[in-house]
Amino acid sequence: MHLKYESFVREALINGDKTYGQVTEDICRPIEQKPSKLWYMGFAFSLLLLSFGAFSVFWEVYWGIGTWGINRTVGWGWDITNFVWWVGIGHAGTLISAILLLFRQGWRTGVNRAAEAMTIFAVMCAGQFPIFHMGRVWNAFYVLPYPNTRGSLWPNFNSALLWDVFAISTYFTVSLLFWYSGLVPDFATIRDRAKTKLRKRLYGLASFGWTGTAKNWQRFESLCLVLAGLSTPLVLSVHTIVSFDFATSVIPGWHATIFPPYFVAGAVFSGFAMVNTLLVLVRKIFRLEDYITIGHIEAMNKVIVLTGSIVGVAYLTELFMAWYSQVVYEQQAFKWRVLGPYWWSYWAMMACNVVSPQFFWFKKLRRNIVFTFILSIVVNIGMWFERFVIIVTSLYRDYLPSSWTYYSPTWTELGFYIGTFGLFFTCFFLFAKYFPVIAIAEIKFTLKTSGDNYKREMKRLDEMSVPEFIHEVEHAH
Amino acid sequence: MAIKKFAVACYDDEAVLFPAVEKVRHSGYKLHDVYTPFPVHGLDVALGHKESDLHVAGFCFGITGTATALSFMSWVFTKDWSINYGGKPFFALPAFIPITFELTVMFAAVGMVLTYCYLNQIMPGVKKHIFHPRQTDDLFVVAIEITDPAAELEIIDFLKTTGATETNVQVAEEGWWYGRWDKEEEYQKQQLA
Numbered sequence: 001m002h003l004k005y006e007s008f009v010r011e012a013l014i015n016g017d018k019t020y021g022q023v024t025e026d027i028c029r030p031i032e033q034k035p036s037k038l039w040y041m042g043f044a045f046s047l048l049l050l051s052f053g054a055f056s057v058f059w060e061v062y063w064g065i066g067t068w069g070i071n072r073t074v075g076w077g078w079d080i081t082n083f084v085w086w087v088g089i090g091h092a093g094t095l096i097s098a099i100l101l102l103f104r105q106g107w108r109t110g111v112n113r114a115a116e117a118m119t120i121f122a123v124m125c126a127g128q129f130p131i132f133h134m135g136r137v138w139n140a141f142y143v144l145p146y147p148n149t150r151g152s153l154w155p156n157f158n159s160a161l162l163w164d165v166f167a168i169s170t171y172f173t174v175s176l177l178f179w180y181s182g183l184v185p186d187f188a189t190i191r192d193r194a195k196t197k198l199r200k201r202l203y204g205l206a207s208f209g210w211t212g213t214a215k216n217w218q219r220f221e222s223l224c225l226v227l228a229g230l231s232t233p234l235v236l237s238v239h240t241i242v243s244f245d246f247a248t249s250v251i252p253g254w255h256a257t258i259f260p261p262y263f264v265a266g267a268v269f270s271g272f273a274m275v276n277t278l279l280v281l282v283r284k285i286f287r288l289e290d291y292i293t294i295g296h297i298e299a300m301n302k303v304i305v306l307t308g309s310i311v312g313v314a315y316l317t318e319l320f321m322a323w324y325s326q327v328v329y330e331q332q333a334f335k336w337r338v339l340g341p342y343w344w345s346y347w348a349m350m351a352c353n354v355v356s357p358q359f360f361w362f363k364k365l366r367r368n369i370v371f372t373f374i375l376s377i378v379v380n381i382g383m384w385f386e387r388f389v390i391i392v393t394s395l396y397r398d399y400l401p402s403s404w405t406y407y408s409p410t411w412t413e414l415g416f417y418i419g420t421f422g423l424f425f426t427c428f429f430l431f432a433k434y435f436p437v438i439a440i441a442e443i444k445f446t447l448k449t450s451g452d453n454y455k456r457e458m459k460r461l462d463e464m465s466v467p468e469f470i471h472e473v474e475h476a477h
Numbered sequence: 478m479a480i481k482k483f484a485v486a487c488y489d490d491e492a493v494l495f496p497a498v499e500k501v502r503h504s505g506y507k508l509h510d511v512y513t514p515f516p517v518h519g520l521d522v523a524l525g526h527k528e529s530d531l532h533v534a535g536f537c538f539g540i541t542g543t544a545t546a547l548s549f550m551s552w553v554f555t556k557d558w559s560i561n562y563g564g565k566p567f568f569a570l571p572a573f574i575p576i577t578f579e580l581t582v583m584f585a586a587v588g589m590v591l592t593y594c595y596l597n598q599i600m601p602g603v604k605k606h607i608f609h610p611r612q613t614d615d616l617f618v619v620a621i622e623i624t625d626p627a628a629e630l631e632i633i634d635f636l637k638t639t640g641a642t643e644t645n646v647q648v649a650e651e652g653w654w655y656g657r658w659d660k661e662e663e664y665q666k667q668q669l670a
Contacts, residue, residue, distance in 0.1 A: 019615065021611075024614045145549075145553075151558055152557070153558065154553045154558060156560070158554075158562055158565070160575075162576070163576055166576045166580065170583040173583060173586065173587065174582060174583065177590045181590060184599065185613065188613045189514065191658055192607060192611070192613045192614065201657055201659040203658070204657065205601045208599035208600055208601055209598075209600065209603030210597075210599055210613075211512055212512045213511065213512055214510065214512075214517075214524050214526065215510075215521070216599075217515075217516040217520070218516070218521040218526060218528075218529050219531055219593055219596060220593075222528075222529040222532060223531055223589060223590070223593045226531065226585075227590075230539075230582050231586075234579075237575070237579070241575055440515075441515040441516070444515040445515045445516060
């Protein structure tokens with residue numbers, strides 16, 4: 001008899017009366033089968049987008065940054081908008097795997113693997129934008145502090161832009177390590193099940209020779225806990241530092257102390273929306289509804305309504321502070337932000353980010369798959385507009401009215417953005433085919449407390465009288 | 478590494494595994510290792526393993542990262558190449574904090590993962606003996622090293638009484654070696670022949 005206790009009032013996290021063997025079977029099935037037609041079509045389409053993006057980038061590098069719509073007044077346009085958008089999306093994975101681990105949230109085990117993969121791919125996409133924004137991209141390595149023949153001349157460590165280089169690269173490295181250390185035991189599971197020689201050999205390499213001894217698992221848990229402890233402040237620091245890119249400047253609309261918490265809340269908001277978009281599809285296509293349950297989706301929708309509301313408060317606070325500060329430049333910047341030529345982007349942001357998530361106060365809508373899917377896309381559109389609003393509507397009218405301008409992107413900028421979708425989905429399709437999309441070992445660990453068959457047993461125990469219970473425990477083998 | 482003989486028992490539930498491990502430890506036979514498909518809480522205590530000190534390594538690497546970042550930036554801006562950024566002090570400690578923090582995390586994470594791989598002896602290309610193909614799936618495997626060949630049957634009988642669903646005797650390398658997982662080792666081929 002199992003005496004780990006979890007109240008039966010809590011919803012089961014694993015449905016369908018699973019045993020350990022079935023868990024392995026269900027999660028390994030997509031890897032061991034030939035991919036479906038849908039997979040091939042999706043993969044081919046992603047590759048198409050990726051090659052269009054590659055062509056756009058080639059065009060930009062060949063002809064120069066002038067092929068983009070940015071100009072002297074609006075020096076940051078779609079590129080930095082997309083950068084911040086992708087980095088924000090990349091926050092959900094580590095939040096789920098690290099912060100929810102520290103908070104002992106059992107439901108994270110069903111979604112953490114896919115969310116972490118999404119984080120890594122999103123950060124890869126994000127990194128492209130500032131690199132190609134440099135223009136002479138072949139000199140991109142100048143941002144690194146390496147000994148050189150010019151002095152050595154070092155980068156400016158006081159600059160928020162350089163902090164970003166360190167923050168993003170650390171975030172990428174640590175997320176990758178965290179993700180892969182969890183993958184090693186699962187690759188070992190696939191390796192030991194492998195029927196073909198090639199699969200056995202490749203997963204043998206990928207699994208690092210993992211056998212699962214008790215001591216190894218003890219170190220594994222210790223590693224995960226410390227990495228989670230390190231990643232928790234890290235994930236908060238990354239978007240804080242991204243917000244410093246703006247907040248440490250003296251541009252009206254950017255120069256605000258509210259930026260770090262506001263950006264972090266926005267990042268979690270958009271990240272969870274993207275996780276929902278992907279997982280609603282993944283659970284359907286790979287028939288993993290028993291592991292990614294409606295309960296998981298509802299939990300994420302709760303995070304969306306919370307962070308969406310925080311973001312809404314931040315928008316209103318910004319307006320209030322502009323008025324309260326009595327700085328005419330701030331006041332004018334916000335007046336134009338709301339009512340100026342870019343009014344449509346501001347109101348798109350407000351509608352998508354502040355109004356739409358409020359629907360998630362209703363339990364029925366939180367548990368509705370179709371509604372969740374649509375709303376997750378709406379939220380991501382809204383969060384893209386948020387970054388666009390912050391960047392472009394703070395820049396297009398500067399202190400010198402003769403340089404006021406209106407910015408719209410060219411096809412190369414558009415192509416670059418589309419290309420990162422190609423990169424993201426190409427990676428995600430490969431991940432979904434060749435990697436276990438759910439953490440096999442971790443889900444087995446929660447099975448006996450949160451599986452529906454074990455919860456039913458717990459209900460029986462709960463209804464038992466104390467002497468009956470003691471009798472049963474004493475007579476168990 | 479040495480090739481040895483092992484008595485292997487498989488259990489299908491951790492509730493059976495715990496009393497079995499207890500019995501094996503009290504029996505006096507040489508317990509080689511216990512293999513589980515997922516981290517079973519309390520098994521390390523049941524086996525008498527002391528707590529992992531991996532976090533100490535993490536701390537040491539982290540503090541190295543802090544020291545590297547702080548000392549390097551201070552040296553660059555006060556000794557090597559001081560630049561006047563709008564009259565701000567050369568030693569601008571608050572501005573060094575973000576990079577210092579990032580490098581602390583980076584060093585701690587990378588160092589700790591490498592330490593973890595070293596301690597667990599895992600790396601791409603490493604091969605170890607798998608006692609049962611389902612030990613990474615749904616079986617809990619206990620391996621006892623047979624030190625006295627005469628006791629082989631006795632150990633197997635003993636393992637059967639602990640609730641094992643499957644028992645057998647295997648000859649295997651005890652450590653790790655470079656190898657391919659799709660190829661069988663020489664000693665295994667000899668065994669089969």
